[in-house]
Amino acid sequence: MRQGIFTVRENRALNARYNLLALEGDSTGFTAPGQFADILVPGFYLRRPFAVCDWEDDFFTLVYECVGNGTRRLKTLGAGTELDVLTGLGNGYTLEGAGESPLLVGGGCGVGSLYGLAKQMLRQGLTPRVILGFPRREEITLLEDYIALGLSPTVTTADGSFGVRGLVTDAMDIPHSSVYACGPEPMLRAVALMSPAGGQLSFDARMGCGFGACMGCTRQTVNGPRRVCKDGPVFRKEEILWED
Amino acid sequence: MGRLNVSLCGVELENPVIPASGTFGYGYEFAELYDINCLGTFSFKGTTRSPRFGNPAPRIAEGCDGMLNAVGLQNPGVDAVIRQELPKLSQVFRKPVMANVSGFSLDEYAEVCEKLDREAQVGWLEVNISCPNVHGGGMSFGTDPVLAGEVTRTVKAVTKKPVIMKLSPNVTDIAAIARSCEEAGADGISLINTLMGMRIDLRKRRPVLANTTGGLSGPAVFPVALRMVWQVYETVNIPIVGLGGVSSAEDVVEMMLAGATAVEVGAANLIDPLASKKIIDELPLVLDRYGINNIKDIIGGAHG
Numbered sequence: 001m002r003q004g005i006f007t008v009r010e011n012r013a014l015n016a017r018y019n020l021l022a023l024e025g026d027s028t029g030f031t032a033p034g035q036f037a038d039i040l041v042p043g044f045y046l047r048r049p050f051a052v053c054d055w056e057d058d059f060f061t062l063v064y065e066c067v068g069n070g071t072r073r074l075k076t077l078g079a080g081t082e083l084d085v086l087t088g089l090g091n092g093y094t095l096e097g098a099g100e101s102p103l104l105v106g107g108g109c110g111v112g113s114l115y116g117l118a119k120q121m122l123r124q125g126l127t128p129r130v131i132l133g134f135p136r137r138e139e140i141t142l143l144e145d146y147i148a149l150g151l152s153p154t155v156t157t158a159d160g161s162f163g164v165r166g167l168v169t170d171a172m173d174i175p176h177s178s179v180y181a182c183g184p185e186p187m188l189r190a191v192a193l194m195s196p197a198g199g200q201l202s203f204d205a206r207m208g209c210g211f212g213a214c215m216g217c218t219r220q221t222v223n224g225p226r227r228v229c230k231d232g233p234v235f236r237k238e239e240i241l242w243e244d
Numbered sequence: 245m246g247r248l249n250v251s252l253c254g255v256e257l258e259n260p261v262i263p264a265s266g267t268f269g270y271g272y273e274f275a276e277l278y279d280i281n282c283l284g285t286f287s288f289k290g291t292t293r294s295p296r297f298g299n300p301a302p303r304i305a306e307g308c309d310g311m312l313n314a315v316g317l318q319n320p321g322v323d324a325v326i327r328q329e330l331p332k333l334s335q336v337f338r339k340p341v342m343a344n345v346s347g348f349s350l351d352e353y354a355e356v357c358e359k360l361d362r363e364a365q366v367g368w369l370e371v372n373i374s375c376p377n378v379h380g381g382g383m384s385f386g387t388d389p390v391l392a393g394e395v396t397r398t399v400k401a402v403t404k405k406p407v408i409m410k411l412s413p414n415v416t417d418i419a420a421i422a423r424s425c426e427e428a429g430a431d432g433i434s435l436i437n438t439l440m441g442m443r444i445d446l447r448k449r450r451p452v453l454a455n456t457t458g459g460l461s462g463p464a465v466f467p468v469a470l471r472m473v474w475q476v477y478e479t480v481n482i483p484i485v486g487l488g489g490v491s492s493a494e495d496v497v498e499m500m501l502a503g504a505t506a507v508e509v510g511a512a513n514l515i516d517p518l519a520s521k522k523i524i525d526e527l528p529l530v531l532d533r534y535g536i537n538n539i540k541d542i543i544g545g546a547h548g
Contacts, residue, residue, distance in 0.1 A: 001517070003517065045306060045307060045308075045309055046304070046515070069306075084516075086517070205302075206304050206305075209515075211273055212269065212273045213273050213513060214313065214315065214514050215315045215318045216313060217301065218297070218301070218303075218315075219301065225318060230273070
């Protein structure tokens with residue numbers, strides 16, 4: 001965990017639903033894709049957690065959706081705005097157990113944290129297969145960025161307006177050695193149940209602190225209570241207890 | 245002895261700043277960021293007889309200049325705290341630590357306190373009779389002067405360590421509860437725990453917290469906490485630990501002027517993990533600004 005002041009470089013809509021925020025500042029606190037940043041949004045008391053998408057030593061990006069007052073306020077912040085940010089939070093994904101043919105499955109905003117993972121896999125000589133799922137064509141996010149990495153993602157849209165009609169699970173008949181997923185919890189569950197391989201799932205949670213102090217984001221696992229912010233947000237598939 | 249030094253129930257503190265229970269875990273997360281031996285002490289996560297998972301999610305909501313929590317006393321239980329957490333804690337913190345205890349029955353308070361009494365590093369027992377999140381137990385002890393006194397007597401009978409009773413603000417007469425604890429033998433009073441509140445999700449038209457209600461903390465509650473510390477100082481002669489929304493060195497001075505001997509910092513640690521350290525670093529400057537030589541001289545100083 002690092003605390004620092006970051007400057008908004010870019011804050012723009014990617015499409016009708018999702019936005020990209022690029023922040024300048026010492027980003028060496030990030031050590032793994034799937035970690036997150038916790039941003040103090042002016043006018044709000046609690047920090048807001050967002051998975052890192054891409055990062056270099058002096059900047060990082062994230063994809064976010066306006067879901068409440070905090071993220072709506074975030075959307076209004078222009079280039080040059082300074083923000084107090086905690087970086088390098090959470091465990092992130094590990095390539096351990098990825099095997100020869102990892103499959104990355106992202107839904108909605110979740111395509112952001114998997115982008116950093118895809119980059120890291122490519123650096124390690126692994127070429128992941130990628131499935132990106134959205135409700136409709138107008139909400140497709142980061143597709144060109146994945147393509148620019150040399151990958152050929154399969155896109156699913158629930159309304160069939162682009163790619164495979166249906167959900168990400170309708171495109172999962174791809175042989176794979178491991179599965180990595182980030183997206184809404186029902187999607188994570190469906191992906192985990194459908195894939196015979198081992199894998200890692202990245203969870204979202206309403207957090208207090210973001211660094212393990214308040215026990216606000218605990219979920220029950222096969223290994224006992226675990227904090228999404230500190231012990232996660234990435235958990236091994238086998239650790240998760242699914243609530244009915 | 246430094247100008248920040250205070251004595252809390254006979255135990256010396258290098259300074260009056262104490263991270264509050266439930267906002268500091270067992271200290272390790274913060275020890276990654278700074279040497280937590282700069283703290284006066286800290287109050288570790290509320291401990292019960294058995295392990296508790298706590299409440300379902302969501303447990304956290306935004307307040308207005310504050311936050312709501314309904315964690316529900318998640319903790320590994322007193323035996324695991326003694327076996328696993330305290331040895332690790334002693335690796336990062338070498339001063340006496342404050343043990344925060346919760347319970348659902350007099351028996352449970354007695355058993356947990358008796359076990360923690362044997363731990364050398366425990367300097368004080370802070371007995372929470374005020375957690376508003378647990379159905380049926382914690383709340384009722386803290387809202388009835390007779391029951392609050394019974395818990396105090398029960399705990400005092402099993403420990404030689406100073407007993408600090410932590411009070412709920414969700415009462416009509418805080419002074420009566422404090423008086424009852426003092427009469428039952430309490431060595432100190434800490435207040436306030438969180439104020440009960442709630443938020444509603446406009447899209448779902450349902451409470452944000454799975455528990456419906458939660459405890460409000462943060463700067464929003466500071467004036468309420470200050471008023472209650474003031475009232476309790478006028479009522480009892482035992483030391484008071486003031487807490488509730490403390491976020492700056494000036495808040496610490498204000499709490500002490502109202503009557504606090506030491507001051508706990510809660511929610512601020514969750515927003516800025518360095519908050520307690522920054523407050524300690526700023527205290528000498530704030531003392532200079534207001535012409536205070538030694539901080540212990542101002543305890544209760546605003547009372548006529």
